[in-house]
Amino acid sequence: MTDDLPPELEAFVTGLRTTPSANAALRERVLASARGLGVPRRSRLPVPRSLLIGLAAVLAVLVLRRHPEGRDPARPVPFVLMAPKAVRVSIVGDFNDWDQAATPLQRAGEHTWWVVVNLPPGRYRYSFVLDGTHWVADPAAPRAADNDFGAESSVVTILGKGS
């Protein structure tokens, strides 16, 4: 034990040193995410992401055609989540009246879910809903400062034209 610990605290520290037992579910969730993300260095663009980027490019062309000039057009924004055990996933937020039925995600591969949402410049709070009951903040986005209902949300910021 560390030699500068006062003797009267030794029993206390010993009590704190017991380690939690192995957690197979956590291990599996981490590995499922790792598989979905692909190899860190070699594969900077795993398959689902390249798919999304292609899709986003097509949507960008469509959106820009509808808003030729002047106003800040909506941008196609991809949202991706690793959720290997979910049967259905949707995204709810300030952009769809927090309606679970409005924006379902699609499955890509075994673990990945995705959707592309057209968003005008602004800032939006949102969250994923798994199987209608389980709330998950986006691990790839900043958390919203407010958490009034016991389930964290994330925020996405879309910059305007000329930013």
Added chain:
Amino acid sequence: MTPTDGEVIARVLAGDVDAYGIIVDRYHGRFARFATRMLGSREDAEEALQDALIRAYRALGAYQHRERFAAWFYRILVNRCRSVLAQRQRRRAVEEPTADEDTPTSDAGFVGREQATWLLSRLPADQREVFLLRYVEDLSYADIAAITGVGESALKMRVKRGLEQLRQLLRQGNDD
């Protein structure tokens, strides 16, 4: 022969993604222990640890000092735990004020895990963090400084204050 952290990470970067499981297995115990003691909640700790492991995985390719995975990972985990605590504090400010929890006591004094957890929760988060890294995780002040971004003399001051407060709480608990 057991592969070193550097060898395991090299395997992951070469395409064997599941080899990351070796790292998870190797360090789960101590990382889960730190997060659980720091946050005082197994659920929060599990979420923070999972999040940190995924963040570390994503950054693995850019990390050069592969044999020092644990020291590097502690920084990510410490940041996650701080975020959880900050969020909890903001949430608490919204809710109705609650009465202070009663001191848990036992005939055997402060030896049980429940009492130890309660004692720890009485320490301010910055003191709890450095106390755990120093005495439970057995890290040097130099390592703790690298992990927390706090200078060594400030760390020693925090430890001193934390130890004093723990001693006082321990005395109170055993006097009750």
Added chain:
Amino acid sequence: MAVYVLTACSVTAALSAQSRLESRVPAPVLAAVGPTIDSARAAGLPTGPLEDKVLEGVTKQADAGRIAAAVRRLAGELAAAREAFGDRATTRELVAGAGGLRAGLTRGDLVRLRAARPGQNTALALEVATDLITQGVPSDTATRVVLKVLGAGASDADLEQLRMAVERDIAGGVPAAVAASVRARVLSGSPATTIPITPRPQN
């Protein structure tokens, strides 16, 4: 005439908000949040963010009391942000100010951040400061670094770059406050001092 037009506009706004909520929100929740939303509208505060909060609460299955408390709190924060920014603040600025207050910024921080970008939309500066705080950067450091890059003439894209760079650094294990300070120094053109971000050798 102008009065009639204004009245007609606010009635239209009230009706559209009502229909947006009525189709999704149970009657007890509507009854609980109605007075707050009406008061906010009467005070000239934006009601859209309050309605979003109601819808979020309903989707997350919170009870009427909790939703009403959350809406009251947000209305208070929007009012505080307007007090800090003045009547000409945009809805997005007010929402950003409210978020900043929730994250831990003070009214003084809001005023300073807005004053650092005179005549421009300051929402993004407030949002970036808020995001830094939610990622673990202390609130005074977050304000300081955002002011620093604004002082160096940062654009919206620069602010966004600051946010993303700090997020990446934190993910890579750099302590949050260090990441924010170093990135701000780089973005504002000040020379960065050496920061020990790689592990030191074991004792």
